[in-house]
Amino acid sequence: MGHILNAGLHGSGYLKNATVPACLIAGNDDENPDNLIAADLEISQGKLVRILPAGTPSGLHGTFDLDGGLVLPTLVDLHTHLDKGHIWPRKANPDGSFQGALEAVGADRTANWSAVDLRARMEFALKSAYAHGTSAIRTHLDSLPPQDSVTWPLFSEIRAEWADRIDLQGVCLFGIDRLLEDGRIYLSCIADRVAAAGGVMGAVTYMVPNIDMHLEAVFRAAMERGLDLDFHVDETLNPAAVTLRHIAETAIRLGFEGKIVCGHCCSLSVHEEAEAEKTLDLLAEAGVAIVSLPMCNMYLQDRQAGRTPRRRGVTLLHEMRARGIPVSVASDNTRDPFYAYGDLDLVEVYAQATRILHLDHPIADWISSVSSTPADIMNVPHGRLRPGAPADLILFRARTWNELLSRPAGPREVIRGGYSIDSKLPDYRELDHLMLERQA
Structure with missing residues (x-):
């Protein structure tokens, strides 16, 4: 993570001989979605002033030759779990299974998730994401009582503290089976808490009795606020899991006008073709956006001890996009029982997603899945190269998609508001005081 610009950028400069994706230039109507164009970028007083044809004389001091290096806007991570992050050293998943993850996280939450513990781990994760070049993150927050009364106020504090570096959005997370118990009371309380925090309503959905009634309750709680x-x-490979279809049907029946995102949707990959097509048509009609979490899905799905996994566990992104359904990929969990690895690096996520989901041949504009598409869903001004906007950029030595995807951890420099940032990643030792049960 060394500086590509020898002296760094300090608010103004001229970046010549850059390579930029046409699909990420705001207002560009290039007909070839995977087109990379040679360009010069003029930055002044922290803003990206102009994107010019390569070789345009600048007459400016502070000219930097990128030698064909790729330039991307800072990226947008649509689905993360900042509250779970980095607990692996003290609470590993005993067998790598989904059930093992649920039980391990539940035990760790009960024992350790104080405001002090959460703050240290969440800030560590945010420092990592910032250094990698992420400027907006949506995080799901475990929201069953009494944890919600600790996590949500802390999240609001951290969001304010990080406002000039990363735009943060919070989503409440609880299993929809909670509504089988004291559903109405809990739902009203958590929806009010989310609304007060300017968050997003959410739940973990799966096939429970009266699923349509519970989905409608969540929808109506969101609509009222x-x-x-x-x-x-x-998030299963059980072909009987069809809550995705029920969500789309509920949205259509109620005329829901807000934005809807559905994450994982793994079971769709094992549905019969005709059934999958029906669900995809409903998603398109309802205007539902999809986020796939390929690294976590591959880690958890089709895992059986002593048996090689047969299935990737990811959803039907190509078929969705062909119908005009907005699709993204994101980091999901980081060093916790649901996914033992990761570092909130969306360049790594994009590279892994390309391999796992075959987002290549052609590359097309799949880079939008970690940039402009999630930015539009979150309604944040990131993920595009926009003249007149703050110069929030990632500069690479890689010159082509192939070079970037072959070496995603290669040299990069992050520019925020026209200034080169310190891209040094936090040391895991910073969390040692929290790791009560050190594990390999």
Whole structure:
């Protein structure tokens, strides 16, 4: 993570001989979605002033030759779990299974999730994401009582403290089976808390009795408060899991006007073709956006001890995009029982997603899945190269998609508001005081 610009950028400068994706230039109507164009970028007083044809004389002091290096806007991570992050050293998943993850996180939450513990781990994760070049993050927050009374106020504090570096959005997270118990009371309380915090309504959905009634309750709680929705959906390879279809049908039946995101949707990959097509058509009609979490899905799905996994566990992104359904990929969990690895690096996520989901041949504009598409869903001004906006950029030595995807951890420099930032990643030792049960 060394500086590509020898002296760094300090608010103003001229970046010549850059390579930029046409699909990420705001207002560009290039007909070839995977087109990379040679360009010069003029930065003044912290803003990206102009994107010019390569070789345009600048007459400016502070000219930097990128030698064909790629330039991307800072990226947008649509689905993370900052509150779970980095607990692996003290609470590993005993067998790598989904059930093992649930039990391990539940035990760790009960024992350790104080405001002090959460703050240290969340800030560590944010420092990592910032150094990698992420400027907006949506995080799901475990929201069952009494944890909600600790996590949500802390999240609001951290969001304010990080406002000039990363735009943060919070989504409440609880299993929809909670509504089988004291559902109405809990739902009203958590929806009010989310609304007060300017968050997003969410739940983990799976096939429980009266699923349509419970989905409608969540939808109506959001509608009454003007909230968007973001669900965990069918995170299983059980073909009987069809809550994705029920969500789309509920949205259509109620005329929901807010934004809806559904994450995971793994079971769709094992549905019969005709059934999958029906669900995809409903998603398109309802205007539902999808976020796939390929690294976590591959880690958890189709895992059986002593048996090689047969299935990737990811959803039907190509078929969705062909119908005009907005699709993104994101980091999901980081060093916790649901995913033992990761570092909130969206360049790594994009590279892994390309391999796992075959987002290549052609590359097309799949880079939008970690940039402009999630930015539009979150309604944040990131993920595009926009003249007149703050110069928030990632500069690479890689010159082509192939070079970037082959070496995603290669040299990069992050520019925020026209200034080169310190891209040094936090040391894991910073969290040692929290790791009560050190594990390999």
